[in-house]
Amino acid sequence: MNGTNKHISILGAGESGVGAALLAQAKGWNVFVSDFGKIKDKFQQELTNNNIQFEQEQHSEDIILTSDVIVKSPGIPHKAPIIQKAVAKGIKIISEIEFAGYYTQAKMICITGSNGKTTTTLLTHHLLRKAGLNVGLAGNIGQSLAKQVIADEFEYYVLELSSFQLDDMYDFKADIAILLNITPDHLDRYDYKMENYTASKFRILQNMTANDWFIYNADDPIITEHLALTNTKAQLAPFSLKEEQTQGAHANEQQITITIKNQFTMSIHDLALKGKHNTQNSLASGIAGRILDIRKETIRESLSDFKNVEHRLEFVAKVHGIEFINDSKATNVNSTWYALESMEKPTVWIVGGVDKGNNYEELAELVQDKVKAIICLGVDNSKIIEAFQGKIETIVEAKSAMEAVGFGYQLAKKDEIVLLSPACASFDLFESYEDRGNQFKDAVRAL
Structure with missing residues (x-):
């Protein structure tokens, strides 16, 4: 241009x-x-x-x-x-991404979805870097793509893309597109119509050719239904936790299997990222690695030694056998659902803040399964208390991270977990979710 x-x-x-x-x-x-x-x-x-x-x-x-x-x-x-x-x-x-795309010939690995985008983007970038590829990181994360394109030194970019960015992209093309999941989010920008939001996510397939690949979650009914109505030339690589895939990837309780170019298997216990949703993220990244002919040893190593983003299911410390986990980045019910789902020990859950119209019903089953006590960390906790009263025996209120951590330490026992996963925005008591996470970590370290 x-x-x-x-x-x-x-x-x-x-x-x-x-x-x-x-x-x-x-x-x-x-x-x-x-x-x-x-x-x-x-x-x-x-x-x-x-x-x-x-x-x-x-x-x-x-x-x-x-x-x-x-x-x-x-x-x-x-x-x-x-x-x-x-x-x-x-x-x-x-959008800025579309504009940057006019000025680079680099290969684009593009990742979107309602949850898990950042983790999968960082994991994929980690994998490509480990394989010695000349790769940049951009989109919703890191430095602007346009800024990096000025020098245009990278041969590959791993991009985290939101639906808002995709809405203003027309000629841009992904070489590998990853769609992790679609759950209701930001519907206020889409006339409160789920189909508009879904169509927006599917813009990631624009302009793809028969040489390109679409990696997607075969267990997500919204994705599979919409894909059936979508005409794409891209090669399909589905991943699933439920059934085997002839071209793609799947996982069971023991191992993950990637069948692209030939078979790759790895024990599920060796994955750095725990929890079912993270297994999906690992499968998606692993498929991208195999499409790019990255050696199996490199993929195995990358999936086992990756360190996740700060404030996202981040292990803080173990104090007298109690594990403290910072998931302050969970600002909606959906993110917290994923966090609770990955807890394998009795959990004291710290929740609350500025609620974006949360429906706590969605968490009811998981909370009864996993949570032994609730600590509310917000200015107005009435909705949370109402949702879980009678279902959880102990519900207390805290007005600071220090107080919440103190309660957590009293309520949890050895071999249990204290999880900060607020399901809410932070600006009633904190400046940002980072500030909330950092205060939480400081309080844990002060125990």
């Missing part, structure tokens, strides 16, 4: 917006960056240092609506007035 003397506006000046601005400038575009909110100091500095024109806390329509192209931050909804006006004028609106 030739940018010479063409005008590009970039809406949103976070990691992806600033990355897109730097790439656009490098490719000869006239660049204008506009953010309706406040721009973080470090991003302002970067724009200033590179002589890129920007504004904050407003959108200057006279400049934006005369653009040839608009790169939109994934956080800006299509209903935003400035976007509606741009659409009415027929201006091309794309």
